Amino acid sequence: MKKVTLGRTGLEVSALCLGTMTWGSQNTMDEGHAQIDMALDHGITFMDTAEMYPVAPVTAETVGHTEAIIGEWFARTGRRDEVVLASKITGENGGFVRDGGGINPDSIRTAVEGSLRRLKTDVIDLYQFHWPNRGSYHFRKNWTYDPSGQDRAATLAHMHETLETLQELVTAGKIRHFGLSNETAWGTSQWLRLAEEKGLPRVQSIQNEYSLLCRLYDLDLAELGVNEDVTLLAYTPLAAGLLSGKYAGDVTPEGTRRARIADLGGRITPRVWAAVSAYLGVAKDHGLDPVQMAIAFVAQRPFPVIPIIGATSTAQLQTVLGAADLVLSDQVLADIEAVHQAHPMPF
Numbered sequence: 001m002k003k004v005t006l007g008r009t010g011l012e013v014s015a016l017c018l019g020t021m022t023w024g025s026q027n028t029m030d031e032g033h034a035q036i037d038m039a040l041d042h043g044i045t046f047m048d049t050a051e052m053y054p055v056a057p058v059t060a061e062t063v064g065h066t067e068a069i070i071g072e073w074f075a076r077t078g079r080r081d082e083v084v085l086a087s088k089i090t091g092e093n094g095g096f097v098r099d100g101g102g103i104n105p106d107s108i109r110t111a112v113e114g115s116l117r118r119l120k121t122d123v124i125d126l127y128q129f130h131w132p133n134r135g136s137y138h139f140r141k142n143w144t145y146d147p148s149g150q151d152r153a154a155t156l157a158h159m160h161e162t163l164e165t166l167q168e169l170v171t172a173g174k175i176r177h178f179g180l181s182n183e184t185a186w187g188t189s190q191w192l193r194l195a196e197e198k199g200l201p202r203v204q205s206i207q208n209e210y211s212l213l214c215r216l217y218d219l220d221l222a223e224l225g226v227n228e229d230v231t232l233l234a235y236t237p238l239a240a241g242l243l244s245g246k247y248a249g250d251v252t253p254e255g256t257r258r259a260r261i262a263d264l265g266g267r268i269t270p271r272v273w274a275a276v277s278a279y280l281g282v283a284k285d286h287g288l289d290p291v292q293m294a295i296a297f298v299a300q301r302p303f304p305v306i307p308i309i310g311a312t313s314t315a316q317l318q319t320v321l322g323a324a325d326l327v328l329s330d331q332v333l334a335d336i337e338a339v340h341q342a343h344p345m346p347f
Contacts, residue, residue, distance in 0.1 A: 185223075299323070
């Protein structure tokens with residue numbers, strides 16, 4: 001599988017990243033381990049998780065289970081050194097994990113120790129802040145986003161003190177690099193500025209939603225990513241399964257994420273079906289698997305990007321992995337852009 005450089009870390013990672021958020025809810029430990037085995041056999045060297053996983057839904061009873069499943073695989077196989085491992089501290093959703101106090105020096109130290117213990121490893125290669133304390137416009141909050149109540153001085157002070165904490169953890173050998181998630185262009189630029197001014201850990205990646213149906217990243221954040229070498233780790237590149245076609249006709253197959261979360265996190269809207277149908281039509285017209293087309297589109301964007309792929313079965317994972325070698329033609333890309341202009345922001 002093609003390798004790409006993660007930010008300015010010098011780490012060469014696979015062009016696809018294995019997502020794990022269903023392990024422990026929709027998938028058993030054995031199923032999670034089978035997915036890791038298959039992914040590594042196909043050249044995947046990059047894996048992403050989080051202390052709050054699994055999702056669909058997140059519950060206080062299951063947080064941490066995904067990391068524990070990964071840790072058991074490391075212990076069973078002894079193959080930790082074959083994987084670049086990313087995890088996250090929960091952030092504003094911390095009530096499921098701790099007391100909901102958000103990200104601060106104490107919660108970072110506690111979270112890192114918990115993740116290391118569950119993952120049965122000495123170091124996390126990429127440690128990410130899952131959500132800014134001040135909130136953001138992700139997960140459909142863009143429709144009512146209002147930053148006017150933010151306290152700039154408090155935000156910058158928070159950034160400075162948490163970067164210093166991250167530096168302590170880097171020095172201690174517990175984490176290697178720093179990344180963001182669900183962030184904005186302004187927020188990312190401030191993290192970068194402070195890191196450069198103070199000689200503290202630099203933002204290497206930003207894990208935001210990106211797919212044919214969700215392209216908020218295309219403008220300011222894309223420019224930032226190109227000029228600052230910040231890699232987008234694109235989560236939900238299949239729009240929670242919508243782009244696979246399995247929900248076409250507004251159906252809900254048994255055992256799918258939609259059977260657990262009816263609106264797929266706000267992605268089910270009256271306008272989404274026409275957009276999905278149009279993208280499925282492009283795939284059909286060009287003889288492409290719609291799943292592979294959707295992932296290949298993300299991987300070919302003109303900014304640093306690695307799609308995070310996920311599956312609930314090895315059969316699904318086999319299909320997804322087929323996107324690694326797919327290069328979309330200029331005509332396919334032109335047809336996709338025509339659909340995007342006709343059906344912008346469908347959720």
